[in-house]
Amino acid sequence: MTPIEIGIVSISIMLVLIYCGIHVPFVLALTSFVGVWMIRDNFQVAVYMLSQAAAQSISDYIFAVIPLFVLMGMLVSAADLGRDSYYVANRLLHRLPGGLGIATVAANTVFASITGVTIASAAVFSRIAVPEMLRFGYSPRFAVGTVAGSSVLGMLIPPSILLIVYAIIAEQSVGAMFLAGIGPGLLLAGMFSLGIALTAIFYPKAIGGHRTDSAEDEGHLTFREFVEKMGPTLILVVAVLGGIYGGIFTPTEAGGVGAALALLAALIKRKLTWRILWSILIETGYISSSILFIVISATMYSRMLGISGLPTQISTLVADLDASYFVILAIFVAIALILGTIIDSVSILLITVPLFIPLLQPFDVNLVWFGIIAIMATEIGLLTPPFGMSCYVVRSTLSEYKISLEDVFLGAAPFALIMLLVMIILIAYPQIVLFFVY
Amino acid sequence: MSQLADIEKGETRDGRVSLPRRILALTTATFNALGSVGIFFLMCLICLDVIGRYFFSSPIMGVTEIAEISIVAIVFAQLADTLANGRIARADSIVNLIRSLHPRVALAFDAAAALCGVVLMALIIYGTVPNMINDYANNYYIGTVGLFTFPSWPIKAAIAAGAALAGIQLLAMAMNFLTLMVGDRVQAKS
Numbered sequence: 001m002t003p004i005e006i007g008i009v010s011i012s013i014m015l016v017l018i019y020c021g022i023h024v025p026f027v028l029a030l031t032s033f034v035g036v037w038m039i040r041d042n043f044q045v046a047v048y049m050l051s052q053a054a055a056q057s058i059s060d061y062i063f064a065v066i067p068l069f070v071l072m073g074m075l076v077s078a079a080d081l082g083r084d085s086y087y088v089a090n091r092l093l094h095r096l097p098g099g100l101g102i103a104t105v106a107a108n109t110v111f112a113s114i115t116g117v118t119i120a121s122a123a124v125f126s127r128i129a130v131p132e133m134l135r136f137g138y139s140p141r142f143a144v145g146t147v148a149g150s151s152v153l154g155m156l157i158p159p160s161i162l163l164i165v166y167a168i169i170a171e172q173s174v175g176a177m178f179l180a181g182i183g184p185g186l187l188l189a190g191m192f193s194l195g196i197a198l199t200a201i202f203y204p205k206a207i208g209g210h211r212t213d214s215a216e217d218e219g220h221l222t223f224r225e226f227v228e229k230m231g232p233t234l235i236l237v238v239a240v241l242g243g244i245y246g247g248i249f250t251p252t253e254a255g256g257v258g259a260a261l262a263l264l265a266a267l268i269k270r271k272l273t274w275r276i277l278w279s280i281l282i283e284t285g286y287i288s289s290s291i292l293f294i295v296i297s298a299t300m301y302s303r304m305l306g307i308s309g310l311p312t313q314i315s316t317l318v319a320d321l322d323a324s325y326f327v328i329l330a331i332f333v334a335i336a337l338i339l340g341t342i343i344d345s346v347s348i349l350l351i352t353v354p355l356f357i358p359l360l361q362p363f364d365v366n367l368v369w370f371g372i373i374a375i376m377a378t379e380i381g382l383l384t385p386p387f388g389m390s391c392y393v394v395r396s397t398l399s400e401y402k403i404s405l406e407d408v409f410l411g412a413a414p415f416a417l418i419m420l421l422v423m424i425i426l427i428a429y430p431q432i433v434l435f436f437v438y
Numbered sequence: 439m440s441q442l443a444d445i446e447k448g449e450t451r452d453g454r455v456s457l458p459r460r461i462l463a464l465t466t467a468t469f470n471a472l473g474s475v476g477i478f479f480l481m482c483l484i485c486l487d488v489i490g491r492y493f494f495s496s497p498i499m500g501v502t503e504i505a506e507i508s509i510v511a512i513v514f515a516q517l518a519d520t521l522a523n524g525r526i527a528r529a530d531s532i533v534n535l536i537r538s539l540h541p542r543v544a545l546a547f548d549a550a551a552a553l554c555g556v557v558l559m560a561l562i563i564y565g566t567v568p569n570m571i572n573d574y575a576n577n578y579y580i581g582t583v584g585l586f587t588f589p590s591w592p593i594k595a596a597i598a599a600g601a602a603l604a605g606i607q608l609l610a611m612a613m614n615f616l617t618l619m620v621g622d623r624v625q626a627k628s
Contacts, residue, residue: 021533022551023526026558033561051565054597058513064505067477067512068484249488252505256484281474286525289473289516292509294527342529 003039007308010035014301014351024347025297029053032297032304039307049303057299058292061252062168067288068255069159073115074280075262076236079271082124084229085110090132098200098207100136101146102193104129108150109189112157114236114262116164117287122151122390126397139208140403145411148394150192152379152419155345156185156372159240159258161291162379164251165346166371169298169353174251175244179436180368184376187432188422195418232265291346298350311358318359325363329427332356333377340381348378369426369433376423383416385409459610463522466607469600470519473512480508500586507580507593514600518607521555545619552612559605563598570594 001009010031017027029050037046076082086107093103104125111121125147133143155162158178167177200207240258243249249257266272305311318328332352339348353374360370382390391408426432483501491497520526528551537544572578573591581587 017554018529019532020550021528021530021547022554023521023528025526026551026554029558030554033558047561047565050561051569054514054562054566054601055510055569055594059506059510059593061502061505064480064484064509067509068481071477071481248492253484253488256481257488259481260485281478282470284477285470285474285512285516286520286523288477289513289520290525290527292513293517293520296513342531344527347527 001038003308004310004313006035006038007305007310010304010308011310011355018343024343025294028294028301028351029297032300035304036307039304050300053296053300053303057296061250062174063292063295065164065174065252065255066161066291067284068252068259069116069161069164070287070291071280071284072159072236072240072255072259072262073117073120074284075259075266076111076114076233077120077124078276078280079232079262079266079269081114081233081236081265082107082111082121083128085233086125086128086132088226088229096197097204098196100129100133100138101142101196101200101207104133104146105150105153105189105192105196108153109157109185110230110233112154112160112185114159114233114240114258115154116159116161117154121154122148122393123397125151126394130394130398130401134401137208139206140401141407141411142207143411144394144398144403144408145413145415146196148383148390148408148412149415149418150189151390151394152382152415153185153189155375155379156181156188158182159255162345162349162375163371165291165295166349166353166375168295169302169350170357170367170371172367172371176368176437177371178241178244178251180372180433181375182436183432184372184422184426187425188419191418191422192415195414199414232269236261236265294347294350298354301351302354305354311355314355315358315362319362325360325365326427328356328359328363329373332374333423336374336377337381337384340378341384345375345378345382348381349374366430366434368437369430372433373423373426376419376426380416380419380423383409383412383419462606462610466518466522466603469515469603473516476508476512476515480505480512500581500588503581503586503588507588510593511596511600514597514604517600518603521604522607522611542619545615549612549615549619552608552615555608556605556612559601559608562601563605566594566598566601570598 014027014031017031018024033046033050036049037043040046086103089103089107089110090100093099093106096102107129108121108125111124115121126144129147130140130143133146134140154160158181160178160181163177163181164174166172167174196207236258239261240254243257244251244254263272335352336348339351353371356374357367357370360367385391391405391412395403395405395408483498483504487498487501533544533547536547570591573589573594578590579587580590580593
C-alpha cells in the first residue's frame with residue numbers, strides 16, 4: 001500500500017473503533033502507531049515516535065494553561081459566582097417577555113467570561129436557573145432547553161478550554177483566539193435572547209405560564225447589591241483578560257492568577273471547606289489529565305498524517321477539482337456535527353482540524369476565524385440527539401424533577417437552530433469574528 | 439452509568455473488594471492526589487513569580503521549566519485514576535445501546551477497549567525506558583545553564599511509572615469485564 005492509502009485506511013479504522021467504544025486517545029495513538037509502522041516498515045521508528053509524543057508533545061509552558069483554567073472554573077462554580085450573576089441578571093431583566101429565560105442567557109454570558117468549561121456551566125445553571133423558572137410557571141421543556149442551550153456560550157466567550165486547545169493545534173496565539181471568541185459569543189447570546197423574547201411575544205404557550213407580573217416585586221437592585229454580587233466576577237474578568245491583553249501576563253500566568261483569585265473569592269465568601277477544596281482539586285485533575293492525554297495521542301495522529309502525506313495529497317486533489325471553499329467548509333461542518341453527537345468537542349477538534357487546515361490553506365482562509373467556525377460546529381453537536389452531552393449533564397443534574405431526556409433535547413433544539421444560524425452569519429461575515437482580533 | 443463505574447472500580451459480587459484491588463485503588467488515588475497537589479503548587483508558584491516580578495522585581499527562576507516538566511508528570515500520575523473513574527473520553531453510547539440488549543456483548547467491547555489501553559501503555563513503557571536510561575547515563579538536562587537546570591531522566595521515569603500504573607489498572611478492568619462476561623450474574627437491564 002502507498003502511504004496515502006495507509007493514511008486513509010488508518011482514519012477509517014479509527015472512526016470504526018471510536019464508534020465501537022474504544023477510548024478516543026487509545027484509538028488515536030494505536031492506529032497512528034500501526035500506520036507509521038506500516039508506512040515506514042519499521043517498528044522502532046513507530047515506538048520512537050510514540051515515546052516522543054508521550055514525553056514532548058505536552059512538555060510546553062502553554063499546556064499548563066489547561067489545568068489552571070479548569071481549576072479556576074471549578075473554583076468560581078464553588079464560590080457561587082454563577083448564582084450571583086443569575087441573581088443580578090434576574091433583577092434587571094425579569095420584566096422583559098420571557099425574562100427569566102433571557103436572564104439565564106445573560107447570566108451564562110457573564111459566567112462564561114470567568115469559566116472555560118461548558119459542562120461546568122450546564123451543571124451550575126441547571127441547579128440555579130431551572131428551579132427558579134419552574135417556580136414562575138415556565139414550561140419545564142423551555143427551562144431545561146434554555147440552560148442546555150446557553151451553556152455553549154462558555155466555549156466561545158474567553159477564557160475557554162476549547163479556544164486554548166484549538167490555538168495549540170492550529171498554532172495560533174491563545175490571546176488572538178480569546179479575542180476572536182468575544183464577538184461571536186455576544187452575537188450568539190443576543191440571538192438567543194431575541195429568540196426567547198420573540199417566542200414569548202408571539203407564541204407564549206411554548207414558554208409557559210407568564211406570571212412575572214404577579215410575582216412579588218423584590219424592589220430595585222441597589223448599587224451596593226450590584227457591587228457585592230458582581231464585584232468578584234468583574235475583578236476576575238479584568239485580572240485575567242486585562243492581564244493577557246495588557247501584556248502583563250502570559251495566558252498561563254493569567255490562568256494561575258485567575259485560579260488564585262477565584263480561590264480567594266471562594267474563601268472570602270466562606271464557600272470552601274477543606275473537603276470541597278480537595279474534591280475540586282481531584283476533579284480538576286480528572287478533567288485536565290483527560291484533555292491532555294487526548295492531546296498527547298492526537299500529536300501521534302497528526303505526525304502519522306504528516307508522514308503519510310495525506311493532507312497535502314487531498315489538498316492538491318481538491319485544488320484540481322476546483323471546488324469552492326464553501327464546499328470544503330460544508331463538508332467540515334457536516335463531519336463535525338455528526339461526530340459531535342457521539343464524542344466530546346476536544347476529541348473532534350483534534351481529529352478533524354489537522355486534516356482540514358492543509359485543505360483550507362490554498363484558499364488563504366484565516367485560521368483564527370476557522371477555529372471559531374470549528375468550535376461552533378462541534379458545540380451544536382452537544383445539543384443534538386442522540387448523544388448531545390450538555391443535554392445529558394442537564395438531565396442528570398436535575399434527576400429529581402422528572403424531566404425526560406426528550407424534553408431536554410426538544411427544549412434545546414431551537415437553541416441548536418439559532419447556533420446554526422449564527423454560524424452561517426459568521427461564515428458570511430467573517431468580520432464579526434475578526435473585529436476584536438485585528 | 440454508576441453501575442458501570444462500580445464495575446470499573448472492581449467491586450466484586452458481594453460488594454467487597456479484594457486486597458490486590460484495594461492496593462491498586464489506593465495507589466492510583468495517591469498518584470492522582472499527588473498530581474492534584476502538583477496543579478495547586480503550580481498555581482502558587484506562578485502567582486509568586488508574577489508578584490515577585492511586578493512588586494519586588496525579582497522573578498523566580500525556572501518557573502517556565504518547572505511548568506513544562508511538571509505538566510507531563512502530572513498527566514501521567516493522574517492517568518490511572520482518571521481511567522478508573524471512566525473519565526477518559528469514550529463514545530460509549532453505542533456500547534450502552536448494546537448493553538441494554540446483550541450485556542455480555544457489551545462487556546466484551548469494554549474488555550477490548552481496556553486491552554487496547556494495555557497495549558498502548560506497554561508500548562509507551564517499551565519506548566520510554568531506554569530513553570530514560572540514556573538520559574541518566576549521559577546526564578541530559580532541561581533549562582539554561584546558570585539560570586535553572588533539571589535532569590531529564592526523572593520525567594521519563596514519571597511517564598514510565600504512570601503508564602505502568604495505568605496499564606495495571608486497565609488490565610484489572612479488562613479482567614473484571616471478562617469475569618463478569620463469563621459469569622452468571624449479568625442480566626439485561628430493564
